[in-house]
Amino acid sequence: MHETTLLLIEVGALLLTLSVLARVANRIGVSPIPLYLVAGLLVGTGGLVPLSGEALDFFEIGAELGVVLLLVMLGLEYSPRELVNGLRSARWDGLWDGVLNALPGAAFALLLGWGPLGALALAGVTWVSSSGVVAKLLRDLGRLGNRETPSVLSVLVIEDLAMAFYLPVLSALVIGEALQEAAIAVAISVTAVLVILVVALRFGKQISRVFSIHHLESLLIGVLGLTILVAGLAAQLNVSSAVGAFLVGIAISGQVAEQAERVLTPLRDVFAALFFVYFGIATDPADLPPVLLPAAALAIVTIATKVLTGYIAARRAGVGVLGRWRAGFSLTPRGEFSIVIAGIAVTAGVAPQLLPFTTAYVLMTIVAGPLLARLPEASWFKAVVMPPSTDRPLVR
Amino acid sequence: MRIERVELPGIGIRNDVLTAAGRRLSVITHRDGAREVAVFDRDDPDACVESIELTDEEATTLGEILGASVLLSKLTGLGEDARGLFTEEVALPSDSGFVGQPMGATRARTRTGTSIVAIVRAGQLIPSPGPDFVFEAGDVLVAVGTRKGLDALAELIERGPR
Numbered sequence: 001m002h003e004t005t006l007l008l009i010e011v012g013a014l015l016l017t018l019s020v021l022a023r024v025a026n027r028i029g030v031s032p033i034p035l036y037l038v039a040g041l042l043v044g045t046g047g048l049v050p051l052s053g054e055a056l057d058f059f060e061i062g063a064e065l066g067v068v069l070l071l072v073m074l075g076l077e078y079s080p081r082e083l084v085n086g087l088r089s090a091r092w093d094g095l096w097d098g099v100l101n102a103l104p105g106a107a108f109a110l111l112l113g114w115g116p117l118g119a120l121a122l123a124g125v126t127w128v129s130s131s132g133v134v135a136k137l138l139r140d141l142g143r144l145g146n147r148e149t150p151s152v153l154s155v156l157v158i159e160d161l162a163m164a165f166y167l168p169v170l171s172a173l174v175i176g177e178a179l180q181e182a183a184i185a186v187a188i189s190v191t192a193v194l195v196i197l198v199v200a201l202r203f204g205k206q207i208s209r210v211f212s213i214h215h216l217e218s219l220l221i222g223v224l225g226l227t228i229l230v231a232g233l234a235a236q237l238n239v240s241s242a243v244g245a246f247l248v249g250i251a252i253s254g255q256v257a258e259q260a261e262r263v264l265t266p267l268r269d270v271f272a273a274l275f276f277v278y279f280g281i282a283t284d285p286a287d288l289p290p291v292l293l294p295a296a297a298l299a300i301v302t303i304a305t306k307v308l309t310g311y312i313a314a315r316r317a318g319v320g321v322l323g324r325w326r327a328g329f330s331l332t333p334r335g336e337f338s339i340v341i342a343g344i345a346v347t348a349g350v351a352p353q354l355l356p357f358t359t360a361y362v363l364m365t366i367v368a369g370p371l372l373a374r375l376p377e378a379s380w381f382k383a384v385v386m387p388p389s390t391d392r393p394l395v396r
Numbered sequence: 397m398r399i400e401r402v403e404l405p406g407i408g409i410r411n412d413v414l415t416a417a418g419r420r421l422s423v424i425t426h427r428d429g430a431r432e433v434a435v436f437d438r439d440d441p442d443a444c445v446e447s448i449e450l451t452d453e454e455a456t457t458l459g460e461i462l463g464a465s466v467l468l469s470k471l472t473g474l475g476e477d478a479r480g481l482f483t484e485e486v487a488l489p490s491d492s493g494f495v496g497q498p499m500g501a502t503r504a505r506t507r508t509g510t511s512i513v514a515i516v517r518a519g520q521l522i523p524s525p526g527p528d529f530v531f532e533a534g535d536v537l538v539a540v541g542t543r544k545g546l547d548a549l550a551e552l553i554e555r556g557p558r
């Protein structure tokens with residue numbers, strides 16, 4: 001009984017703290033994710049006020065659910081049609097994005113001597129922008145109407161979709177499976193992703209009919225149950241629970257998806273917070289100082305490559321110079337996926353330094369990104385990239 | 397005029413209206429039903445300088461106001477086709493004796509030969525009002541008739557029933 005009491009007290013106090021942090025973040029206009037990570041650092045391994053074992057267990061399970069909920073919501077946000085259209089129109093942008101941002105991470109890991117698996121993991125960490133942070137950033141800066149915004153969002157769509165193939169590969173390889181078994185896992189996930197996309201496109205209505213949009217309680221419990229079930233099955237097949245959840249999100253479409261998004265959002269907010277806190281908890285603050293410099297160096301390089309990615313994507317869409325810079329800078333924050341990737345790798349025992357490194361790296365890009373994104377609005381910046389000309393036409 | 401429809405994955409749909417004057421106006425419809433109207437920068441046509449969020453009610457009203465004025469400009473275009481016939485908007489003075497009276501009380505058609513084809517009330521267009529349509533202060537009457545008839549109507553409306 002005593003343990004449960006302590007658990008309640010600790011979890012309650014921490015959630016209360018997170019709520020204050022979220023509010024502070026909102027007030028100063030930054031994402032709460034870095035604050036959650038720091039809170040986790042303080043209460044975790046080697047932190048100031050270490051939590052009891054029970055609370056840690058709770059956070060571990062909470063974090064697992066957090067990943068599942070983050071990913072199912074991501075899947076719900078995209079309709080299958082949007083995914084297909086994104087794939088069709090922005091595949092080159094997506095390819096550039098992968099090449100420009102994954103390679104520096106991979107090279108860096110090899111340089112640090114983390115081996116090929118470490119390289120594969122760090123490549124993923126530097127590759128994927130945080131869809132959540134970027135989308136919120138565009139909203140907060142009032143840029144949803146901007147011409148470069150569809151390019152930015154398409155890059156995010158492709159990245160998220162690419163994760164459905166990347167994560168199973170990573171999960172299979174890091175647990176030291178033979179290449180053959182890894183290939184099976186990859187084949188399963190590729191088939192699953194394609195089948196689910198096709199099924200969702202053709203029979204989305206029938207799948208969604210399983211749930212009733214008029215009874216929110218059963219909808220909430222039903223979608224949650226289906227998601228966790230599929231996530232578990234996917235994990236069993238080494239396809240990664242995150243991918244399973246993402247696919248469920250994609251398969252549910254139409255009005256059911258809208259309602260499910262609405263009812264799941266509060267749940268996602270709670271468990272996603274636990275997920276970020278848990279990552280901070282798992283990181284020992286004492287491991288941070290040695291990785292700060294390399295993480296900063298990699299952050300600078302990969303922020304530059306992300307800017308280039310956005311610049312290229314926006315230019316291909318015929319957006320002006322300033323818009324290209326805006327697209328580039330708004331893509332720079334890395335977040336939830338980088339953490340999921342590092343988590344998968346470290347849990348399997350690959351390059352333990354990846355944990356503090358990714359914490360530092362995500363903290364840097366997620367704090368710097370939103371600040372950089374405001375840069376193209378500064379008049380000096382405009383003056384630098386757009387020399388004033390008198391005959392600039394109003395219509396193009 | 398050009399209308400562009402752009403998908404915003406994960407967010408919704410954006411419809412752009414490019415005006416003859418080279419300005420761009422966007423309506424962003426979020427997946428959750430929220431709407432935003434965005435106005436674009438003159439110097440940097442890729443960026444919106446201002447975006448205004450609209451509630452359901454506000455969006456409906458804005459749509460009606462725009463719709464009414466479009467209908468009105470189509471009505472006023474009638475004069476070009478029918479020679480000698482004009483369309484005019486006649487505001488009902490708030491102190492007119494016709495406020496609170498049914499339209500039939502004006503006997504406008506008999507007295508002036510004009511037809512009241514529509515009423516604009518609070519930004520909304522009410523087409524073909526019947527004789528029992530009751531006037532309110534602030535109504536604008538849209539009438540079709542000869543120049544002389546329309547002048548007579550304006551005078552009649554101004555004077556009130558006597």
